Amino acid sequence: MVKHETQGVGEERLRLGAFIREHRSRLLEDWERAVRRLPYAQGLSRPRLLDHLPDLLERIACVVETVHTGEHQTLEQMPEVHALERLDSGFDLDEVAEEYALLRACILQLYGEHVEAAGAASMAVAMREVVSFNRTFDEAVAAAVSRYARARERTLVALDRISEAALGTEDLTTFLPKLLRVMLETTEAVDSVSLLLREGDVLRVRSSVGLEEEVASGFSLRVGEGFSGRIAAEQRPIELRSAATEPLVKSELIRARGTRALYGVPLMFGEEVIGVAHMGSRTAFEFSNEDKLLFRAMVSRATGLIVQASLAASERAAREKAEETLALLDALMGAAPAGLALFDTELRYVRINEALAAHNGPPVEAHLGKHVNEVIPESGPALEPILRRVLETGEASRGQEFSAAPANEPGVIHHWVGDYFPVRAADGRMLGVGGVVMDITERKQQEERLRQTAEFRERFLGVVSHDLRNPLNAILLSANTLLRLEGIPATHTKVVRRIVTSGERMARMIGELLDFTRGRLGGGIPIHPRPTNLRHLCRHVLEELEISHPGRELRLAADGHFLGEWDPDRLAQLVGNLGKNALDYSPAETPVDFTLQDEGDTVSVVVHNEGRPIPRKLMTGIFEPFRRAVEGDAHPTSGLGLGLFIVQQIAEAHGGSVEVHSHEGDGTTFTVRLPRHAAGSIWPHSPSPS
Known part of the structure; x- marks a missing residue:
């Protein structure tokens, strides 16, 4: 309870206006404590909760004092500002009215205690002041309700128009100008609206109504630079009263147009700034609170639409890229002479080309979605462990050879070699297994022909080398016999020695050929340790x-x-x-x-x-x-x-x-x-x- 002042205190201290001024802090504390019990007020910070209430109490005190002075005082725009702030915070009309009711109750409760302590002598004056106070408060509530309802209706209409402008299109280039035109036509005194989207650390003009030349010129600035850059860096709205002469403005076009009022708002997606929107006027030095509130609401709705469109565009691009990749993959698989297949993690066919399908038997369509054992029951049980090992270890399995008669050539044995490798997503997730199967029948046949040719050649060398030894030994024996005979002319001896030398060299060569043949065909040169x-x-x-x-x-x-x-x-x-x-x-x-x-x-x-x-x-x-x-x-x-x-x-x-x-x-x-x-x-x- 507020205690009664000592005798001698002037009657003026008992007046309601003076009381409101003197106990303003106490009144606001009591009111905040009462309002905080309401669910919708619990999420507001103290500055946003109190907003214009200290000024409103001061204005009410001035109006109540007219009971004694006879002057004419009004609340001016205080209730309207409070109502617009609450609309911006998401309050509904009943919640705004309840705030005023609680404020009235707090003032009268505390003032009643004050008057009671002062005694009945001052009751008549107090009643006149209370009547004036209630009339003033009723005016404040009426003004707030009226402005709230009017601003809310205007906002809803604008938001509906923005939604209609974006309806049926996900292309930013198409619907951004429509959004900005709605903003320009809905907000009073506005003759230009521009939207800058963020690309890394750069803000670039993406669309504009009234400043279209900025779009054509590709006007941009860095985050933190100039008017829009500061809005993005500080993540808060900024208003200028004379933009054409403001050094913060970097756009020469805004200067040349003689823009006066300029109001910018960040486009917030969660905690991230994705762009900046600003509106300008060449006739007004400042925008009304209702216009700024409406612009913020429209920017908020536009932000959601822009994010939605960007995501849709990214998904569409990814889908088109995936379709293009799959088309290229199908073209490659169709043209490849090798057998190609892709399996999912359950070893079901996801892709297969004609070459491998022809080998397996069923057409391409009959493979898709089927397990490998269902399609090729003869060889599937042998192939399945190889594919599962690739899935489990993440390591490729190469050079798996097998022989079989393909379905398109029954009874004709073909030789194949398969390479199987893991297929991963960009983030490393295992998507399945890929396989490349090559028909190596012709290579095997060529290798066999080469082996037979080499074997024949080496056997031939062995036979020839062995059979040459007998006549060569006879030649050497005869030549050595001649050398031991007496009476042979010296010229003949020289010829015979040449025969012996050449024969011995030939014998060594034949010996080497025999050793070579034994090494290649006989499992190595035989030794007798x-x-x-x-x-x-x-x-x-x-x-x-x-x-x-x-x-x-x-x-x-x-x-x-x-x-x-x-x-x-x-x-x-x-x-x-x-x-x-x-x-x-x-x-x-x-x-x-x-x-x-x-x-x-x-x-x-x-x-x-x-x-x-x-x-x-x-x-x-x-x-x-x-x-x-x-x-x-x-x-x-x-x-x-x-x-x-x-x-x-x-x-x-x-x-x-x-x-x-x-x-x-x-x-x-x-x-x-x-x-x-x-x-x-x-x-x-x-x-x-x-």
């Missing part, structure tokens, strides 16, 4: 090489134990081939080094020469048959190019390996590694020093 001293074997081979290459320096280095179980004849052939190769491909004045390395259960034979490096492109095929270590035929050596191939075959026959390293400045090094003991050998693991 027995205890062998590798050091003695290598020394003997080097002596033979020195005889055939007089003047060349051959060096042997060996430190360790070199007893093992090998085929000595084949190892002599291996070391001889490597030595001859090193001599042939190195300068005559350089040495050739042979190094034996004891590596425990393994022994290495290393042959090094200081010749030019082997070209890189020849390194990968250096051990292939009929290959040479240099390009072309311009080389002093002669032979079939089987020497290194036979080296590799002999090493592998012993369970060993051979490798080569060749670099500029380091020469070329061949390294053969041989296990010391053959499988199942009882040769002792700790041989005596050799």
Whole structure:
């Protein structure tokens, strides 16, 4: 309760107008507490809830005081502003009236307590003031209700017109000008309306009525720049009274038109600014609160329509893109000679081309939506685990070969190879499995023909090489017999020696051909291991090489134990081939080094020469048959190019390996590694020093 003032307080302190001023804060607190109990007021912030009420109380106090002064006072536009603000906040008419009723009740309740405390002497004055107060309050309520109803009706009509303008079209270019024209025709004193849409950090004029030249010129500005940019950055409406002279305005067209009032509103979609709309007037310096409220309502409705249209346009573009992609996919699948298919995650056919459908039997349409086991019951059970593994692991399965008689060629066996791969969406989701099936029947047939041809050629070489040995041995035997006869002229002896040399070279070539044939057709060169001293074997081979290459320096280095179980004849052939190769491909004045390395259960034979490096492109095929270590035929050596191939075959026959390293400045090094003991050998693991 408001306590009575002490005696001597002037009668003026008991007047209602003075009371409202003095207790305004208390009145507003009591009113806010009462209003907050209403559901529709709970979501408003305190500034928006109070809005113009302090000014309204001051104006009511002034009007009530006219009981004593006789002056004429009005509420001016205070109730109208309050009503428009509540309309903007979504209040209905009953809720606005209830707010006024609560405010009246709070004032009279508190003032009644005040008068009661003052005593009956001031009751007559108080009653006159209360009558004036109630009449004033009734005027405020009537003005607010009238303005609310009129503004609401005008807003509803405008929103309906905006909805009609957008009806039947989702094209922004088509309906945006219609929306802006509705705004221009509905809002008083407005002669231009423009809409700027956001593209990243840039606002660009998308449509305009009254400032069409801005659209044609592509006028734009960055967020935070100029009038529209600041609205977007601050996410609030901004009003200018003299736009033509305002530095914030960057549009030369607005300046040239002499625009006075300019009001802009952000287009908000949730917390995001998607654009800015502004209206201008060349005749008015400012817009009425009702016009601004109406413009905000229309902009809000337009924002929803723009977002809806943009989403529809995006969906339409995505749909058209998907349809275009599917059309291209169908065209590609139809033209592809390979069999192509797409399965969903349930292994049902989603797409299949004619080539694969013809192989399976049923037409394309009969595949779609069917499980793989339904369409191809014979091979489906074998294919299904492969497809499921791709789905579960997300890894492709390639090179799956199978043979079958296609439905369009019954009884004719075809060979196929299938590659199956996961099909994912852009976000990584598994959509299904794709398959590419190639008919490799012709390739298989060609491979078989080539295999048969190669086998025939190699068997032929083997037969010819074997059958040539008998007459060649007869020639060598006869030639050597002639050399031992006395009395043969020197000229004849030279001819006979040439026959012997050529025959021995031919014998080596025939031997190489036989070894090649055994290596390719017989499962490898046969060996007959027995205890062998590798050091003695290598020394003997080097002596033979020195005889055939007089003047060349051959060096042997060996430190360790070199007893093992090998085929000595084949190892002599291996070391001889490597030595001859090193001599042939190195300068005559350089040495050739042979190094034996004891590596425990393994022994290495290393042959090094200081010749030019082997070209890189020849390194990968250096051990292939009929290959040479240099390009072309311009080389002093002669032979079939089987020497290194036979080296590799002999090493592998012993369970060993051979490798080569060749670099500029380091020469070329061949390294053969041989296990010391053959499988199942009882040769002792700790041989005596050799």
